[in-house]
Amino acid sequence: MTSPALVPNAIIEVNDVSKWFGDKVANSKLTCSFGPGVTGLLGPNGAGKTTLLRMLAGLTQPSTGSISVDGLDPRGHPKLFERVGLVPEEDAVYEFLTARQYVTYAAQLTGLADPSQAAADALATVQLTESADRKLGEFSKGMKQRTRVAAAIAHRPDILILDEPLNGTDPVQRARLIALIRSLAANGATVIVSSHVLAEVERIADRVLAMTNGRLAAAGNVEAIRAAMIDIPYKVRIDADDLRGLGALLIGHPLITSVAIGNSEMVIETNDLGALGRDLPGLAIDSGVRITRFQPEDMSLEAVFGYLDKRR
Amino acid sequence: MTAFGSIVVNTLRGFLGGRRSWLLLALAMIPGVVQLIAGLVSGSAVGSQLYEEFSTQVLFTLLIPAVAITFGANAFGEEKRGKTMAFLTLRPISRWTIAAAKLVAAWLGASLVGGLGAVFAAFALGVGSGIWTELVAGVVGATLSALVYAALLLPLGLVMKRATLAGLVYLLLIEQFLARTVRQFSNLSPFRVGTSAYADLSQFARVIATLEETNGAVVAGAGGATLKALVIALIMWAITGFALRELDLV
Numbered sequence: 160m161t162s163p164a165l166v167p168n169a170i171i172e173v174n175d176v177s178k179w180f181g182d183k184v185a186n187s188k189l190t191c192s193f194g195p196g197v198t199g200l201l202g203p204n205g206a207g208k209t210t211l212l213r214m215l216a217g218l219t220q221p222s223t224g225s226i227s228v229d230g231l232d233p234r235g236h237p238k239l240f241e242r243v244g245l246v247p248e249e250d251a252v253y254e255f256l257t258a259r260q261y262v263t264y265a266a267q268l269t270g271l272a273d274p275s276q277a278a279a280d281a282l283a284t285v286q287l288t289e290s291a292d293r294k295l296g297e298f299s300k301g302m303k304q305r306t307r308v309a310a311a312i313a314h315r316p317d318i319l320i321l322d323e324p325l326n327g328t329d330p331v332q333r334a335r336l337i338a339l340i341r342s343l344a345a346n347g348a349t350v351i352v353s354s355h356v357l358a359e360v361e362r363i364a365d366r367v368l369a370m371t372n373g374r375l376a377a378a379g380n381v382e383a384i385r386a387a388m389i390d391i392p393y394k395v396r397i398d399a400d401d402l403r404g405l406g407a408l409l410i411g412h413p414l415i416t417s418v419a420i421g422n423s424e425m426v427i428e429t430n431d432l433g434a435l436g437r438d439l440p441g442l443a444i445d446s447g448v449r450i451t452r453f454q455p456e457d458m459s460l461e462a463v464f465g466y467l468d469k470r471r
Numbered sequence: 472m473t474a475f476g477s478i479v480v481n482t483l484r485g486f487l488g489g490r491r492s493w494l495l496l497a498l499a500m501i502p503g504v505v506q507l508i509a510g511l512v513s514g515s516a517v518g519s520q521l522y523e524e525f526s527t528q529v530l531f532t533l534l535i536p537a538v539a540i541t542f543g544a545n546a547f548g549e550e551k552r553g554k555t556m557a558f559l560t561l562r563p564i565s566r567w568t569i570a571a572a573k574l575v576a577a578w579l580g581a582s583l584v585g586g587l588g589a590v591f592a593a594f595a596l597g598v599g600s601g602i603w604t605e606l607v608a609g610v611v612g613a614t615l616s617a618l619v620y621a622a623l624l625l626p627l628g629l630v631m632k633r634a635t636l637a638g639l640v641y642l643l644l645i646e647q648f649l650a651r652t653v654r655q656f657s658n659l660s661p662f663r664v665g666t667s668a669y670a671d672l673s674q675f676a677r678v679i680a681t682l683e684e685t686n687g688a689v690v691a692g693a694g695g696a697t698l699k700a701l702v703i704a705l706i707m708w709a710i711t712g713f714a715l716r717e718l719d720l721v
Contacts, residue, residue, distance in 0.1 A: 219719045241563040251554035267477035268562040
């Protein structure tokens with residue numbers, strides 16, 4: 160086993176999968192696998208995470224390559240879905256149903272012996288018992304999200320696929336959902352969680368697959384992904400009352416890799432934004448320069464993933 | 472409840488729930504109410520003439536097709552628009568079962584609305600003119616007509632974003648206009664399945680004459696009409712099930 164994108168005890172295997180829609184390539188030659196525990200699928204919007212998750216669930220067919228879930232093609236083997244739960248990215252529920260009716264419907268479709276009890280248990284797990292008899296059309300985005308999670312776990316799946324599950328949730332709900340996801344994984348479930356927020360994935364996942372432009376950019380534990388990002392140069396835009404004086408101080412500073420001074424601002428590049436943020440105030444005070452703006456640029460996840468993509 | 476039953480029930484909830492049910496009930500009652508009022512105000516002859524020239528025409532060539540087209544197209548169309556296809560399809564049930572449940576739901580919903588319309592119209596005929604023979608014929612005709620239109624639109628709703636609009640445009644342009652002008656089109660129109668069964672069971676001969684005069688030759692035959700409706704439904708169910716298995720559903 161050489162690639163960090165592969166796990167030894169794989170439940171889901173993705174083998175050289177590409178997917179395109181017309182001219183647009185959504186996924187390109189993906190090979191990876193997923194086993195028990197939480198795997199975070201990290202990437203900016205448009206990286207191809209949702210398409211991959213849809214293929215894992217059998218909603219979409221790969222253009223080339225193959226996907227197997229416990230040795231079976233998820234398309235054409237509906238029995239698999241006794242073991243699989245999916246929370247799609249879309250904020251989609253039947254708004255004319257109550258939360259209880261919605262989750263009961265999910266349990267009925269999965270063929271559970273006591274759908275009402277399963278729904279009540281799942282709603283209790285996501286702390287929605289009190290609102291269970293309200294119409295979903297009246298719910299906030301976060302409540303709808305929790306209802307969808309309840310519907311996905313009502314049949315106690317051992318494979319759970321969650322596409323941006325924390326979207327729209329407040330910090331308290333977020334913490335509870337993360338605890339829930341981790342407890343499911345602790346009980347042996349294979350959980351795949353997609354997100355475009357690194358900090359979010361860091362809190363949930365033991366293992367991360369980073370995607371950009373439809374390809375795998377990095378794989379491994381969170382530390383490995385962070386290490387892959389450590390040498391990304393950050394651009395910082397600085398305004399000060401004496402740009403040239405400040406520029407003279409920064410040229411040659413060990414944390415600074417480049418300095419560009421314009422008429423009204425200066426743009427510097429650094430590999431260690433945190434250390435620079437700590438050092439710069441002292442430097443400015445010592446030299447009598449007043450800094451009026453310190454704005455890191457290029458810190459969007461898109462930029463980070465763009466960098467990872469270039470490194471491949 | 473089985474998965475099949477729960478899909479039927481929840482699809483019907485979507486079709487008939489809330490204010491929509493009152494609107495559909497009002498639509499279904501229009502022919503009967505107009506006929507009842509006219510009969511009571513102007514006498515039994517006017518009432519039976521309205522049944523012949525207005526109620527059956529509106530029911531069989533407009534109301535039932537329009538409702539069945541809407542329900543047939545939206546059985547999957549609403550799931551696609553609402554992005555709930557994944558909720559429905561990622562279950563341990565076959566796609567054929569899902570297709571069958573959706574077809575039954577669309578048929579039951581359209582039959583309920585169309586059947587109520589037929590019942591109101593037959594009731595109004597009975598009250599206004601003392602003719603109480605049309606109830607069964609109307610309900611059977613409405614039910615078969617609903618099955619044919621709902622089945623025809625079921626796969627279209629799965630693959631087309633504007634299947635309802637396409638169906639209604641077809642109804643208004645082809646069936647309401649072209650089929651009345653060019654008889655060859657009339658002979659191919661799906662509404663003839665329902666009217667064929669109705670013609671066989673009806674004892675109100677003038678209605679059949681009017682249907683024929685307006686819509687082309689109606690061959691009376693409830694058995695043949697039932698068979699046709701079932702064959703159309705089976706073919707459309709098979710196409711829908713196949714599409715559900717093979718197409719990307721998002």
